[in-house]
Amino acid sequence: MxxxxxxxxxxxxxxxxxxxxxxxxxxxxxxxxxxxxxxxxxxxxxxxxxxxxxxxxxxxxxxxxxxxxxxxxxxxxxxxxxxxxxxxxxxxxxxxxxxxxxxxxxxxxxxxxNVIFTPDDMKIIKGSPIERRKFVNIDISQIKPKYKYLLNRYKKIITERNIILKNYYTKAENKDIINIWNDYLINTGFEIILFRNDYINKLKKYSVDIYKDISGNKEKLDLSYCCNIGSLDNKDNDRIKKMFNEKISMNFKQEVLRGTTLYGPHKDDIIIKIDGKECKYFGSQGQQRSAILSLKLAEIEIIKEEIGxxxxxxxxxxxxxxxxxxxxxxxxxxxxxxxxxxxxxxxxxxxxxxxxxxxxxxxxxxxxxxxxx
Missing domain, CATH: 3.40.50.300 (P-loop containing nucleotide triphosphate hydrolases)
Known part of the structure; x- marks a missing residue:
């Protein structure tokens, strides 16, 4: 291109x-x-x-x-x-x-x-989970058109579901429709989780080797997907969806009390570590810059892999x-x-x-x- x-x-x-x-x-x-x-x-x-x-x-x-x-x-x-x-x-x-x-x-x-690299990208390391979700969302949307649709749908579901939670006891019909919105949340959120898990695994595959080269094989970068509903390790799709449903069911009273959706991919994060220590808190300025550089170059390789x-x-x-x-x-x-x-x-x-x-x-x-x- x-x-x-x-x-x-x-x-x-x-x-x-x-x-x-x-x-x-x-x-x-x-x-x-x-x-x-x-x-x-x-x-x-x-x-x-x-x-x-x-x-x-x-x-x-x-x-x-x-x-x-x-x-x-x-x-x-x-x-x-x-x-x-x-x-x-x-x-x-x-x-x-x-x-x-x-x-x-x-x-x-x-x-x-495109892949863009600016000084503000240090927020991906130093900033809140919102910055890391934004980073992943933009990247996946460029190569998976369905993902952008899912994000927009999920945002609307969260908005509507939160309104129901805030008015759960004041409007009788909310008790009848909450299960419908729970299904929307779980089914759409589940698909987003699968897209993210696949992308972060690819990001890890490339960025780990790139960081190794930058550090002269002296340090090791590691990425992990911190999924809000729980660890995805060794779990098939049915188990992941069941786990999501269990989180919603077990914490429903707390959600109603707080008037907001507490579980789902809108609460996800990516954990970035160097030599086993979280880069956000323990990485030097040089290590953090090397980590960002590795992620950006890994983006390039993923796009090349996807679109040729x-x-x-x-x-x-x-x-x-x-x-x-x-x-x-x-x-x-x-x-x-x-x-x-x-x-x-x-x-x-x-x-x-x-x-x-x-x-x-x-x-x-x-x-x-x-x-x-």
């Missing part, structure tokens, strides 16, 4: 830019606040349908304008694909793929596969977060993977990538110029 061209109009601080991307390495250099992350955001938005930053969609449009658009031309599985994304203040965004309007933005997920092609890799100002050893490992690893890198300092990158086929761009106040020698 290769992105050939990116067109941006009235997006963030960009007025109108057209960029021809190298099918190998693309380096965007500029000071902070000039638009480097905005560029990454435009590609990510065209892939996932939402930003990786906490902003409203109106803020994505240049403050002097009412409309914005992003156009991406790419080749995937030998097919030419054009993605067009339109933003207008006060209206829902629209997405066209090869000229055909999508009914829902979620339908675009999985067309332009590498995704585009987006590295947003992460080189400054890595020491020379990890920089070297990363740059060596991405050979053969289309990569977009943003940085404030190109010296180390020029040394590390001197033999790479690459395009080098300079960003200044939303203006992009190609400075490749």
């Amino acid at each position: 290769i992105v050939n061209k990116l067109k941006i109009k009235n997006f963030r601080n960009f007025k109108e830019e057209t960029i021809d991307l190298n099918n190998s390495l693309n380096i965007f250099i500029g000071d902070n606040g000039q638009g480097k992350t905005n560029l990454m955001e435009s590609i990510y938005l065209s892939s996932i349908g939402r930003t990786f930053r906490l902003n409203s969609e109106n803020e994505l449009i240049n403050f002097k304008e009412n409309k914005s658009c992003i156009e991406i031309s790419m080749v995937k599985n030998n097919y030419n694909i054009k993605i067009e994304l339109f933003l207008e203040k006060g209206k829902r965004k629209q997405v066209l793929v090869n000229g055909i309007k999508l009914d829902k933005t979620a339908e675009m997920i999985g067309i332009l596969n 092609e590498y995704p585009i890799l987006l590295l947003d100002d992460v080189m400054s977060e890595l020491d020379n050893k990890r920089k070297g490992y990363l740059i060596n690893y991405i050979k053969g993977i289309q990569t977009v890198i943003t940085t404030t300092d190109d010296y180390d990158l020029n040394v590390l990538t001197k033999n790479y086929n690459k395009n080098i761009f300079y960003i200044d106040k939303g203006k992009i110029s190609n400075i490749t020698n």
Whole structure:
């Protein structure tokens, strides 16, 4: 999968830019606040349908304008694909793929596969379980279209079930319908659990070996799926579903008392350990960065395994977060993977990538110029 061209109009601080991307390495250099992350955001938005930053969609449009658009031309599985994304203040965004309007933005997920690595990804290690669930949910949604549907369905089930729990004793009909919503919860949650378990096993398979290489075979990374309903080890599907049902039945009075659903994949976590110790609490800064790097590179390999092609890799100002050893490992690893890198300092990158086929761009106040020698 290769992105050939990116067109941006009235997006963030960009007025109108057209960029021809190298099918190998693309380096965007500029000071902070000039638009480097905005560029990454435009590609990510065209892939996932939402930003990786906490902003409203109106803020994505240049403050002097009412409309914005992003156009991406790419080749995937030998097919030419054009993605067009339109933003207008006060209206829902629209997405066209090869000229055909999508009914829902979620339908675009999985067309332009990406793996993004930003300094904020340290939250996957240091943050709450919400960050780790978000990480897994985005990854699985890119390669398993059904998973996104299940997540949306599950969210609605939780909302409706919580309303019933909060009003369980005040509305007589709630006692008649709660078992129906319990079945919805268990059946949909069960499918999500199976998807997550499979994905985390694959993530472990790749990331453990990658971390071993980064650490010079001196340390061992381990991942485990902390499923809220209990351990899945050595349990078949029927036993997992039965276990889920038992959790709901045994804790129903507590759920009614608290007015919320206490068990299900919305409470899951991933435990990340190095040499048997939880990385969140006991890992050094270097170990935590190596763990994140391993997870991100493992993402790439899983997508390649699933769709037969590498995704585009987006590295947003992460080189400054890595020491020379990890920089070297990363740059060596991405050979053969289309990569977009943003940085404030190109010296180390020029040394590390001197033999790479690459395009080098300079960003200044939303203006992009190609400075490749």
